[in-house]
Amino acid sequence: MTSETFDDSQPSKTRLKAEADAAQEIGRQLVALPKERLKKLQLEEALLDAIAEAKRITANGAIRRQMQYIGRLMRDTDLAPIVEQLQKWDGKHQEENARFHQMERWRMRMLEDVKAIELFIVEFPHTPVQQMRTLIRNAQKEHAAGKPPKSSRELFKIIRETMEGKSSPEDDAFDAALPADESLDD
The missing domain is CATH 1.10.60.30 (PSPTO4464-like domains)
Structure with a gap:
């Protein structure tokens, strides 16, 4: 040839x-x-x-x-859009795992070190501080007594909601009580 x-x-x-x-x-x-x-x-x-x-x-x-x-x-x-979407989902999955691990590290730090909540508050100013402090104390008591980690799970939930920027039920109730034309930014 x-x-x-x-x-x-x-x-x-x-x-x-x-x-x-x-x-x-x-x-x-x-x-x-x-x-x-x-x-x-x-x-x-x-x-x-x-x-x-x-x-x-x-x-x-x-x-x-x-x-x-x-x-x-x-x-x-046409495989290009399919491959692109699969890669996005794979990347998103990895990002979600990283965020989950970060939340878990915050929870462990708070349970091990009382001052860790102060660092969390600095990073996330809308933290429901009193609720978190109560959950930390209860989780530590549950752990010491060998009870199921009910408060520890609830603490993780609050950490996740705070880090994801979701408001607490108390914030929603406060916002609903404000008249529609008033704003806290004034």
């Missing part, structure tokens, strides 16, 4: 195989997604049906064939 007879317009078998494998891998990720997320991707009906079928199959050989079928269906689908 000379260089003159080589046709650049035809993709190589290697590249086609790599693209098929990539589509099949994305298909595996789609099969692992819950139904709610699959609906958000707005996939074609045939692809959604194939994914639903793959979730029902239990035999290894059948799963392999179904994944190949999903990969074949995905060759005709």
Whole structure:
């Protein structure tokens, strides 16, 4: 074969195989997604049906064939938006885990060191201080008595609400009591 007879317009078998494998891998990720997320991707009906079928199959050989079928269906689908959304969800999941661990560290610090709540208040000024102090004391008493960590769980909930900027029920009641035309910023 000379260089003159080589046709650049035809993709190589290697590249086609790599693209098929990539589509099949994305298909595996789609099969692992819950139904709610699959609906958000707005996939074609045939692809959604194939994914639903793959979730029902239990035999290894059948799963392999179904994944190949999903990969074949995905060759005709624009994969860029799907890959982009999968990456966003993966990044968001990692961010949520990091935030959760940060909240857990705050709770542990508060239970171990009384002054940790002061640092938390500096960082989050809208902290329900009295409620948190009570929960910290109760959690420490529960731990010492070997009781279930009811107050510790409640403390975590308050930390999460404070860090996420959610107002407490008391704040909502106070805001509701204000006349509509008045503002605290005046």
